[in-house]
Amino acid sequence: DVKVTQSSRYLVKRTGEKVFLECVQDMDHENMFWYRQDPGLGLRLIYFSYDVKMKEKGDIPEGYSVSREKKERFSLILESASTNQTSMYLCASSSLDATYEQYFGPGTRLTVT
Amino acid sequence: GDSVTQMEGPVTLSEEAFLTINCTYTATGYPSLFWYVQYPGEGLQLLLKATKADDKGSNKGFEATYRKETTSFHLEKGSVQVSDSAVYFCAFGYNFNKFYFGSGTKLNVKP
Numbered sequence: 152d153v154k155v156t157q158s159s160r161y162l163v164k165r166t167g168e169k170v171f172l173e174c175v176q177d178m179d180h181e182n183m184f185w186y187r188q189d190p191g192l193g194l195r196l197i198y199f200s201y202d203v204k205m206k207e208k209g210d211i212p213e214g215y216s217v218s219r220e221k222k223e224r225f226s227l228i229l230e231s232a233s234t235n236q237t238s239m240y241l242c243a244s245s246s247l248d249a250t251y252e253q254y255f256g257p258g259t260r261l262t263v264t
Numbered sequence: 265g266d267s268v269t270q271m272e273g274p275v276t277l278s279e280e281a282f283l284t285i286n287c288t289y290t291a292t293g294y295p296s297l298f299w300y301v302q303y304p305g306e307g308l309q310l311l312l313k314a315t316k317a318d319d320k321g322s323n324k325g326f327e328a329t330y331r332k333e334t335t336s337f338h339l340e341k342g343s344v345q346v347s348d349s350a351v352y353f354c355a356f357g358y359n360f361n362k363f364y365f366g367s368g369t370k371l372n373v374k375p
Contacts, residue, residue, distance in 0.1 A: 182360045193368060201360060241307055243308075245360055251360060251362075251363060252313055252357070255308040257307045260305075
């Protein structure tokens with residue numbers, strides 16, 4: 152079974168802190184994704200990566216950056232956390248096969264106070 | 265442009281009732297279709313999928329058929345249980361960077 156793990160289930164940070172969210176997948180998937188999920192807004196894509204050191208902006212990249220130094224690991228960085236970044240963050244991965252299905256981690260609920 | 269439209273919730277049913285959640289899509293490519301389920305406080309889990317027209321995906325009593333002519337992928341279950349209470353997302357993808365989710369439909373099943 153594909154397993155996607157995220158470093159924390161719950162995280163509380165203060166405004167202005169630098170925040171790192173880590174995601175690891177164990178299926179040698181090429182593609183990895185970061186989404187945020189907010190009530191009434193559904194899932195919104197922040198960034199994705201299709202290879203090591205490669206990244207592409209999604210729909211809402213402002214205030215975020217990412218890092219992919221190893222194939223299995225994809226990090227989301229909040230350079231200076233703000234209260235409007237309080238959200239559920241979901242990591243996903245997919246392979247290059249033609250079905251394109253994405254596999255999700257359990258999510259990190261981040262609260263910025 | 266590409267998009268997914270699914271019925272708004274919440275949907276409230278009694279246990280053993282029949283469930284239908286409608287989903288239609290607009291895609292510029294030839295997509296694979298998916299239903300995901302999200303239980304409270306958790307991430308999304310793949311429930312079922314279909315990769316070509318007329319395919320039927322099924323899992324845990326849920327079914328959905330890929331209808332290319334109506335661009336639809338409606339989710340059905342003959343007899344829902346309380347444990348099916350969750351949010352259900354319809355989605356499609358036709359490239360690794362072309363993956364779209366619906367807004368989600370919350371299902372509440374009462375004993």
